[in-house]
Amino acid sequence: MEHFRRLGDVPYPELAQSLKDGCLEMSLGPFSKRLKANNSQVTEFLQDAYRDVPVRTKLGDITDVAVTIKSPSWFRQYVRRQVVADPGFIVPAVPLPVRLSALSFEMGLNLAVALKCCRLVSFHAAVVGNEKGAIFISAHSGGGKSTLASALMVEGYRLFSDEFGLLDMSNSLLVPYPRPVSLKGDSINIVRDFTGADWLTPVLSDTPKGDIAYRRARPSDIEEADKKLSSKLIVFPVFTKGARPVAKELAKSEALMRLIPSSTNYHLLGQGGFEALTAMVAGARSYEIQYGNTDDSMKIVKDLAAGVGL
Amino acid sequence: MAAGPYSDETLWTADITRLVIRVMEDVNLTFDTLSGDTHALNFLSAAVIQVLSSGKETFASAAPRVLETIGMEESDCPKGLIKDTILQLDEAGLVIPARGGE
Amino acid sequence: MTKAWLKSIVRQSPLPSDPESLSDLVAFAEAHHVLGQMATVWQNEATGKLKDVFENAAIRTAFDHRMLAFEMGRIERALHGTGIAPVLLKGGAYVALELPASEGRRVADIDILVAEDDLEQTENRLKEAGWAFEETTDNEYDQAYYREFMHELPPLRHIRRRTVVDVHHRILPRTSRVLVKNDMLIDAAQHLKGRELRTFQPVDLFIHSSVHSFADGSFDTPARSLVELYFLFSGLSEADKSALAERSVTVGASMPVATALWALNEFFGEKVPGVGADSMIKPASALVRGAFRAKLENISGAYFAKLILYVRSHYLRMPIPQLALHLMRKAARQLVNAVKREDPLKSQ
Numbered sequence: 001m002e003h004f005r006r007l008g009d010v011p012y013p014e015l016a017q018s019l020k021d022g023c024l025e026m027s028l029g030p031f032s033k034r035l036k037a038n039n040s041q042v043t044e045f046l047q048d049a050y051r052d053v054p055v056r057t058k059l060g061d062i063t064d065v066a067v068t069i070k071s072p073s074w075f076r077q078y079v080r081r082q083v084v085a086d087p088g089f090i091v092p093a094v095p096l097p098v099r100l101s102a103l104s105f106e107m108g109l110n111l112a113v114a115l116k117c118c119r120l121v122s123f124h125a126a127v128v129g130n131e132k133g134a135i136f137i138s139a140h141s142g143g144g145k146s147t148l149a150s151a152l153m154v155e156g157y158r159l160f161s162d163e164f165g166l167l168d169m170s171n172s173l174l175v176p177y178p179r180p181v182s183l184k185g186d187s188i189n190i191v192r193d194f195t196g197a198d199w200l201t202p203v204l205s206d207t208p209k210g211d212i213a214y215r216r217a218r219p220s221d222i223e224e225a226d227k228k229l230s231s232k233l234i235v236f237p238v239f240t241k242g243a244r245p246v247a248k249e250l251a252k253s254e255a256l257m258r259l260i261p262s263s264t265n266y267h268l269l270g271q272g273g274f275e276a277l278t279a280m281v282a283g284a285r286s287y288e289i290q291y292g293n294t295d296d297s298m299k300i301v302k303d304l305a306a307g308v309g310l
Numbered sequence: 311m312a313a314g315p316y317s318d319e320t321l322w323t324a325d326i327t328r329l330v331i332r333v334m335e336d337v338n339l340t341f342d343t344l345s346g347d348t349h350a351l352n353f354l355s356a357a358v359i360q361v362l363s364s365g366k367e368t369f370a371s372a373a374p375r376v377l378e379t380i381g382m383e384e385s386d387c388p389k390g391l392i393k394d395t396i397l398q399l400d401e402a403g404l405v406i407p408a409r410g411g412e
Numbered sequence: 413m414t415k416a417w418l419k420s421i422v423r424q425s426p427l428p429s430d431p432e433s434l435s436d437l438v439a440f441a442e443a444h445h446v447l448g449q450m451a452t453v454w455q456n457e458a459t460g461k462l463k464d465v466f467e468n469a470a471i472r473t474a475f476d477h478r479m480l481a482f483e484m485g486r487i488e489r490a491l492h493g494t495g496i497a498p499v500l501l502k503g504g505a506y507v508a509l510e511l512p513a514s515e516g517r518r519v520a521d522i523d524i525l526v527a528e529d530d531l532e533q534t535e536n537r538l539k540e541a542g543w544a545f546e547e548t549t550d551n552e553y554d555q556a557y558y559r560e561f562m563h564e565l566p567p568l569r570h571i572r573r574r575t576v577v578d579v580h581h582r583i584l585p586r587t588s589r590v591l592v593k594n595d596m597l598i599d600a601a602q603h604l605k606g607r608e609l610r611t612f613q614p615v616d617l618f619i620h621s622s623v624h625s626f627a628d629g630s631f632d633t634p635a636r637s638l639v640e641l642y643f644l645f646s647g648l649s650e651a652d653k654s655a656l657a658e659r660s661v662t663v664g665a666s667m668p669v670a671t672a673l674w675a676l677n678e679f680f681g682e683k684v685p686g687v688g689a690d691s692m693i694k695p696a697s698a699l700v701r702g703a704f705r706a707k708l709e710n711i712s713g714a715y716f717a718k719l720i721l722y723v724r725s726h727y728l729r730m731p732i733p734q735l736a737l738h739l740m741r742k743a744a745r746q747l748v749n750a751v752k753r754e755d756p757l758k759s760q
Contacts (some may be wrong), residue, residue: 023432032461034435059431061461062438064468088439118471119464253337257350267346268475271330274341274348278332314490314541345482346475400489403482407492409606 005110007046016043017056023237025063026055029177029225030120030166031113034059035067039083041101047203049102049180052219064240065112069105087112094208106182106214110163114264117166120175121273122264125165128157132310133232135301136165136284140263143175144239144297147187148213151298154194157222159221160229172279173228178221180214188213202260232308234259234286237297245290247298247304255286284308313400314407318369321408322396326363329404330349331356345403354387358395359404367406369393414440414709418635418679420444420641423453437467443444444635448516449475449643481523483575484508488608490541496534497608498524498737499601502624503582503750505611508604513643521562521567521576527598528581535565535579543577570641577715583623590627593663615652618644627665634708637677641672642680661673674701 004027007015018024022036036086037043068086072095076082079141083093085108093111100197114122126145128139135152137145146162153159160166160248166175180201188211192200201214234255250258256277260266285308291297328340340359340389351359355381361372373389380387399405419425426432441447451458451473458466469546484504491498499505501523501628506514526534549555549566557567561583569575583592586678597620600612610621621644648656661670676682678701 008347059435061431062465063461064464066435066439072690088443103591116468146538251337253339253350256334256339257348260348270346270474270478271341271343274330278334278339282334291420311487312541314492314537315494316492344485381719399593403486403489406485406489409608 001060002058003173006051007053007055007302008051010055010057012043014057015047016040019046021213023059023181024055024057024132025059025061026050026053028053028179028222029161030175031065031117031177032061032063033109033112034063034066036067036139037105039069039098039101042069042105045102045105045201049214049216051216052222053149053217064072065109065116067105067108067112069108069241085109085111090277091115096208097199100204100207102201102214103204103209103212108249109179113164114204115273118168118265118268120217121167121169121266121269121276123165123167123259124163124262124264126162127154127160127165127176127231127248129160129174129176129229130157130310133308134160134229135138135310136174136231136280137166137301138232138234138236144237144294144300146181146183147190147294148237148297148301150181150183150191150195150237151189151294151299153218154219154296155302158224158227159217167276167280168228169269169276171228172276173230175228175281176221178217178225180216183215185210185215186292191215230310231280231284233301233304234281234284235256235304236286236288238288238290239292240290241292243290243292245289245291245300247287248302250286252281252286256281312397313403316397316400316407320370320404321366322362322372322400323408324359324362324368324399324405325383329359335375339355340404342404347402347404349404354391355395355404356399358392358399362396369396372396414635415679416523417441418638418742421450421453422639422680424680427454433734434462438462440635442469445518445633446516446604446636446639449639450520452514452516457589473516473518476503476517477514479575480507480519480522483573483577484609486541486570486573487522487524487538487577490537491534491608494530494533496526497600497603497610498526498534498579499610499612499619500604501525503614505617508609509611511617511644512647513640515643517640519576520588523564523578525583525594525598526579526594531565531579531581537566538568538577538579542572543570545569547649556749561585563588579683583620584627588622588627590667591664592623592627596663614648615655616657616663618648618652618656619660619663619669622660622668623665624674626668626671631704631707634704638675638679638708642682643678648703671701675704 019035019042022034022037024035026033026035037039066088069083070086072084076095081098083101083104084093084095084099085104087108089109092135093108111180122137126139126149128135128149135157135297137148149159149162158176159177159181160174162178163179163180164177168175188200188203195215199215203211204212205211236258259277259281287304289297289300291300328343331344332339336353338356340349340351342349352384357376358372361367361375367375369392373392375385377387378393396405417440418607420427420437421441428437428537433621438447441450441525445467453468455470483528484500489499500508503514503517503519504522506517507519507557545566545571554566559565563585564578564580568577568579583597584590597612597616600613600616603610621641625641656669660666
């Protein structure tokens with residue numbers, strides 16, 4: 001059986017052929033994927049944004065998810081070409097023009113993982129961690145979690161994920177899943193300024209979500225993707241333009257009741273999900289933070305992190 | 311909206327064995343293993359479930375037992391409040407009329 | 413190919429050893445909603461990623477079954493004091509009875525059957541308890557169509573929990589060419605212990621599943637139907653198996669039961685008593701067999717097969733003049749919707 005290699009070490013023709021045949025196997029954190037695409041934009045995006053991720057070009061095992069990037073119809077292969085991500089089950093996916101294939105791939109993969117994963121409690125959240133524990137940033141109010149996660153990476157935190165807070169039901173630990181960080185609009189420039197342009201993919205402009213670029217996970221994030229951590233700090237960021245920075249501690253029961261609706265699968269999981277979530281909340285301190293800019297949010301989160309011993 | 315028909319004669323019952331309860335601060339976080347719902351219950355709701363788990367009661371007969379459980383007088387916790395709580399718990403599927411209990 | 417896969421799914425034959433075939437099989441099982449059953453029969457052998465995938469499927473099924481058990485209680489609650497004890501159909505019955513056919517089976521909606529005389533009261537009670545018709549069917553034409561020609565109310569969705577109950581008052585539409593004797597099935601139904609809920613007796617469960625899969629004609633979930641029938645049939649006692657042919661004639665379901673028995677023999681090699689040219693029930697027609705195979709294999713002729721089946725399915729449900737009228741209305745509505753979509757300004 002073929003061994004896993006760093007995706008960046010696979011020559012382009014081999015990678016493209018494997019994708020065309022639908023037998024590229026990618027392994028990252030808790031999920032493996034089978035990928036299929038006859039599309040140079042997807043191949044190039046993988047080479048850039050997934051450079052350090054382990055893959056094999058022949059399927060060595062079955063996978064958690066399978067995603068195919070294809071034309072929405074026979075007609076769209078030729079005229080005003082479009083692509084759509086097919087996760088193998090029926091979803092209301094929006095066809096996108098071919099130049100946005102990378103976005104289609106990322107959205108399709110997120111959807112496949114979010115809808116199919118039941119082995120872990122999955123939250124819409126960004127998570128980073130150091131050797132002492134993890135910071136869980138809930139996306140509840142859409143308050144710039146990706147920017148905050150990117151900034152914390154520069155401060156020495158490992159990237160777990162900017163899209164999925166994954167909780168292991170057997171031990172209530174958070175599980176890394178270091179996919180590329182998705183940056184939108186103004187945050188692209190902000191993150192480029194503090195991480196350097198090398199770490200960002202080219203910008204996809206005029207997408208349905210505005211401008212988008214991806215910040216690649218670092219080799220160290222990927223190598224340590226099997227190291228799970230307990231959550232020490234849970235934050236619910238609220239961005240209000242021009243607001244003065246404030247942090248308000250939340251009662252544990254309130255934090256828990258706020259986290260439930262941000263989960264994509266909690267309602268499916270039964271008692272195991274409840275036990276893991278109560279343990280996670282019991283072992284952490286939870287805050288709602290309000291802020292008006294990235295510097296303020298960083299300052300608050302660093303103070304809170306110091307307060308819980310991170 | 312009620313979960314179904316009821317009257318003042320209805321005997322109510324609850325099955326506490328299917329609930330997993332974690333007390334955090336003053337809230338009873340209650341997981342219903344049957345419905346998969348998580349409820350944040352106050353002490354009155356928790357007491358009603360406890361009382362109805364150990365015997366079938368009407369609205370009227372439940373009241374003194376609930377008051378005893380929470381250690382309150384009727385002046386602090388009127389009967390109407392207990393009835394409302396039973397109906398809310400009925401709505402959530404946490405208490406039900408006993409079979410043939412009219 | 414599909415035949416081999418189906419045998420692997422129910423564990424009549426081993427799983428393929430090379431990853432690509434196994435991956436394709438798992439994708440097939442998932443797309444046809446039988447991954448849960450496959451996970452159940454193989455769970456002790458699975459290792460590595462396959463174990464993860466099966467564990468995932470088992471969690472989903474467990475959720476479906478919990479939802480079902482809770483909703484059964486809610487229906488019972490809504491009908492409290494009326495004396496109506498609905499018959500749980502299909503998945504609901506298998507789960508309540510803990511039959512092998514329930515293990516790993518996905519369940520999306522709850523189907524119940526009540527006597528026609530109890531229909532109105534059932535509908536009203538459920539509505540009082542928070543179930544409501546969906547917007548798409550809450551119009552005069554759909555309501556009249558369901559009530560006059562169908563065998564069930566339009567789906568009732570609970571406004572808070574979003575779960576769906578299908579309330580049937582017949583096994584098949586009033587206008588169906590297959591005339592199943594509903595009363596005989598309902599009369600033989602048995603109470604669940606201590607509950608105001610009933611299920612069909614074991615032979616009738618198999619008969620009803622056959623009717624559901626083969627009489628109302630759409631063959632929408634062929635693999636799922638086959639796997640279900642396989643586990644239902646293997647769960648029957650020898651006495652029940654022997655009684656099957658006669659009972660299906662008595663209740664007026666010999667045609668769909670014959671098709672089901674043909675399919676079990678064809679796909680799983682199950683030997684079934686009482687079918688054949690000389691026996692009580694006649695085997696399925698070549699047309700039905702061909703159409704079913706095409707649908708299951710999804711081969712290139714499937715579009716054609718679907719077309720046959722579409723007409724066939726409505727032919728079975730409705731007399732011809734009504735069919736023509738209904739298809740015209742359906743076409744007219746599709747046209748209206750298409751126009752709406754094409755012209756966003758107009759629809760605002």
